[in-house]
Amino acid sequence: MKNPRITIIGVGLIGGSLGLALKAAGLDVTGVDSDRGSLDIAVRRGSVDRATTDLADGVAQADVVFLCTPVLQIPAVVARIAPHLREGAIITDVGSTKRFIGEKITRLLPRGVHYVGGHPMAGREKSGIAAADINLFRDKRYIFTPAAATPPAAVSLVAGLIRTTGARVSVMDISHHDDCAAVISHVPHVVAAGLVNLLGRYPGEEENIGALAGGGFCDTTRIASSNADMWADICLTNPDAITTGIEELQAMLDEVVAAIRRGDRAAVHAFFAAAKARRDNIIASL
CATH class of the missing domain: 1.10.3660.10 (6-phosphogluconate dehydrogenase C-terminal like domain)
Structure with a gap:
């Protein structure tokens, strides 16, 4: 897929840094967050092209959705966006724990929407969009934990996006x-x-x-x-x-x-x- 449309839910340190890197690669990025102030900063800093607090509107046209909220918030977010995802969309996350997330997400997604678990081994002691860094992922490991039923094309697409950030991609069994x-x-x-x-x-x-x-x-x-x-x-x-x-x-x-x-x-x-x-x-x- 050429130039997929990206939505990032949660424009803090990880989401904001991801947006900076993906936009630098020429991709179109929409940011979604409940904090209007964080969205305004994300737009000013160039992490996203457009911003909204409306989850349904934010994901409606997305080809790939990155879930960058705290881990326990992810299932509730997926439940809210699931009816608004287009067929063929790919959901991925940046959570540090994968078994819990994987089990929850796969039960919530509609048929034709694919999930690719992800975990960037990158971060800082600071948090929030103000700490976002375009080079946060460069030369860092980014682990994917796809399920057996995940189409290889979905994994390949998300991995390709992450490689544009300078990260080193690896695949690991979720167990x-x-x-x-x-x-x-x-x-x-x-x-x-x-x-x-x-x-x-x-x-x-x-x-x-x-x-x-x-x-x-x-x-x-x-x-x-x-x-x-x-x-x-x-x-x-x-x-x-x-x-x-x-x-x-x-x-x-x-x-x-x-x-x-x-x-x-x-x-x-x-x-x-x-x-x-x-x-x-x-x-x-x-």
Whole structure:
């Protein structure tokens, strides 16, 4: 399909950045959002060609609809737009959890409308259209999780659109996605938030703690500044994988606590050495 008509629902950081990149590729983009102020900024910044708060009007002529709202809002949005989607339209999303979304969306879509699950491995600690960046996806992984019944042509079309943003496209089985995302993304966000909230367990020491905070603290906890609504939704839509990962981490930390208490330097050293080696290998493969 040449020059498909694009609609982006939710013009925040991800939706706004996607619009900037797709428009730069010469595509026609309509933005839909409940916040008129965000839409006005999206138009001024060039993220969308036109904007509306009306979901039905926004999707009526769309060939591809990107759902860029928080995860728990997506099923309700799909239920509202489903009667207004034209036959042959493709729905895709940018949610960090795929099993929950996939099951909900496929039950809501009318015959002849296709769903391609998507997850950009890109983001910033800032949120909203003001933080949108045309290069947000460049050289980042963008994962697709199509169902067995999804036509290959639909996957190919959406993947082609995403490649224009500079992202590196991969396809993953939906059953594996959420488990892998929990370990590499979801649990680290919970941990980063926990590290920051740990400071609240030391009342009266704020000034001293602040004096000691440096690059290590800022780097380790940067993602704790991410959008709380988004991360609450992610935790509630991938509960098994996330809680399993946290429990595995708790068990590992318990081993470290025991080693420190008994003065076992070799065990503590092995903990840090293994982490360094594994991280270095992962970074080298990116």
